[in-house]
Amino acid sequence: SFSERVYLENDSWKGERVISEETAFIMRKMLREVVVNGTGKKAALQNKELCGKTGTTENYRDILFAGLTEDYVSSVWIGYDNGINSQALKDASSPEIWKNVFGNYADSVESDASFPECENVKISAYCAETGKQSAKRCPWGGKGYYKADQPDTCKKSHPVPVLKASASPAPVTSTVSESALPVTSAVPEATVPVTSPAAETTVPAAEPAP
Ligand SMILES: [Zn+2]
Incomplete structure (x- = not known):
């Protein structure tokens, strides 16, 4: 069970947008990939669309994971106060620890919250050679996200x-x-x-x- 004790509370906090809606949407899609196909797989949740990012410092002095669901942002840091390096940190999985500490709780929360869609972002294929939005003859690179008003389309003339x-x-x-x-x-x-x-x-x- 979870403790009801509140350690720190800040009710007067007011949000202020510092990155655009489009950038936030694209960033969230990239952080989603970390959990689906990347280093954060062990944090994956059953019910929530988890996005996240793992982190390490030199020689495994610190390991971290930050997770984002529709309801919460939370992160864990694992390390020693005296900064020693440890094989234990090398073998530990920060996504797994995050899931045990917070993820399972976040997964169990029932809410109507959902990530916002963004109509100003266009999803289309990108060119394997230039990384830009695919034109007619570009080799397939994968799925990319582009701001609709800044379509950076590949201009390279690929050989035909x-x-x-x-x-x-x-x-x-x-x-x-x-x-x-x-x-x-x-x-x-x-x-x-x-x-x-x-x-x-x-x-x-x-x-x-x-
Ligand atoms: Zn191309």
Whole structure:
């Protein structure tokens, strides 16, 4: 059972927004990943959408976990007052300790609270090469979050294998690739040697390619 004793209370506290709604939303999504796929997995709760962050200092002098649910923010610090390093801290799991100290309680709380959605944030794929919002030919990187009014879209021109053939001169010895080229081929005439016998095999403009 939980003690009713209050150690510190501050009823006069007034909140003041210091980061934008969009930044807060994106940050929460990233902190959610810590619990779902990252270092905070052991803190995961059954009923609540937990977001969190683990922390360590050099040589495991301190270990920490901060957890956020729809209802509470709480954190645990584990270490020694005299700052010694300990194998015990290296082996300990701050997410697990947080869950035992506070998480199970937070999980049991019934409330109507929910994390706010944010319509100014767009969720879309990002480019694996540049990390920016994917354009048409970008390689798939994963799911990204973008402020709707600042769409930082990838401008890199990724190579397109299919179009590459018509952009470079076709080999003069290959009649197959030459006949496959469209009549208005981009291959400059100057690149075909005038004396080359292969030039004679060029398909006449009137004849459709096989
Ligand atoms: Zn790209």
